[in-house]
Amino acid sequence: MPHRTNFLLSQLAPDILTQIAPHLSLVNLQAADVLAERHQRVEKVYFPHSGIISCVVELLGGDAIATGMVGNDGAFGASQALDDKVSLNHVVTQVAGVASVISADRLREAASEFPLLRVLLIKYEEFLFSQVQQTAACNAVHSVQARTCKWLLRMHDLVGVDLPLTQEFLARMMGVRRTSVTAVAGVLQKAGMITHSRGRIHIVDLRQIRDWACECYGDNPVALSTHVRFWRASTNEKDSFDDW
Numbered sequence: 382m383p384h385r386t387n388f389l390l391s392q393l394a395p396d397i398l399t400q401i402a403p404h405l406s407l408v409n410l411q412a413a414d415v416l417a418e419r420h421q422r423v424e425k426v427y428f429p430h431s432g433i434i435s436c437v438v439e440l441l442g443g444d445a446i447a448t449g450m451v452g453n454d455g456a457f458g459a460s461q462a463l464d465d466k467v468s469l470n471h472v473v474t475q476v477a478g479v480a481s482v483i484s485a486d487r488l489r490e491a492a493s494e495f496p497l498l499r500v501l502l503i504k505y506e507e508f509l510f511s512q513v514q515q516t517a518a519c520n521a522v523h524s525v526q527a528r529t530c531k532w533l534l535r536m537h538d539l540v541g542v543d544l545p546l547t548q549e550f551l552a553r554m555m556g557v558r559r560t561s562v563t564a565v566a567g568v569l570q571k572a573g574m575i576t577h578s579r580g581r582i583h584i585v586d587l588r589q590i591r592d593w594a595c596e597c598y599g600d601n602p603v604a605l606s607t608h609v610r611f612w613r614a615s616t617n618e619k620d621s622f623d624d625w
């Protein structure tokens with residue numbers, strides 16, 4: 382089933398996924414597509430299979446800081462759909478890709494019908510919240526160089542070694558000046574860890590980038606899997622999920 386290359390959808394037992402599959406459609410997300418506007422109702426929920434969705438906080442002074450990335454290990458809009466809430470951020474496609482999309486209304490109905498789907502989505506939101514907290518601590522304590530390496534690892538998880546990534550976007554992810562990122566990119570390139578050209582970064586030495594990254598990377602897909610695994614182990618409903 383094509384929807385299973387998204388981690389969250391892959392966790393659903395075949396009978397549950399079969400029930401909601403008719404309501405899922407595969408869509409191509411183009412870079413800069415706006416998926417939600419701040420304070421507007423979320424109409425659709427996206428489960429990416431490739432590419433990256435970014436949540437952007439826009440400040441009154443005109444600055445825009447990307448505060449979160451969603452890739453094939455997550456979803457955008459699920460928590461808002463569950464409670465019929467508005468989006469708190471401007472949400473755009475950062476890197477083009479493919480996603481399974483379902484209407485927020487239908488997902489809410491499905492979550493009522495299948496409680497374990499609802500809990501899975503809540504567990505994912507708990508994980509996202511923990512990541513936001515970790516990022517707050519990271520921004521306060523860790524160096525721009527270590528944080529740059531952390532984001533490169535996260536992007537590598539979602540896209541691979543060739544990153545359609547501008548230094549400006551990296552600066553927005555970290556809330557620092559672009560010149561700071563440019564200086565770090567120069568250091569990483571000189572050390573043979575990356576090459577970069579206009580709008581692209583190519584990862585050359587992943588191991589070295591792991592060595593230089595701060596502790597906050599934590600290997601996101603593994604961390605999310607572990608979070609879900611602990612929850613599944615604590616329930617008596619393990620058979621309602623597919624093995625992974």
Ligand SMILES: [Zn+2]
Nearest residue numbers: 519523595597
């Ligand atoms: Zn950190």
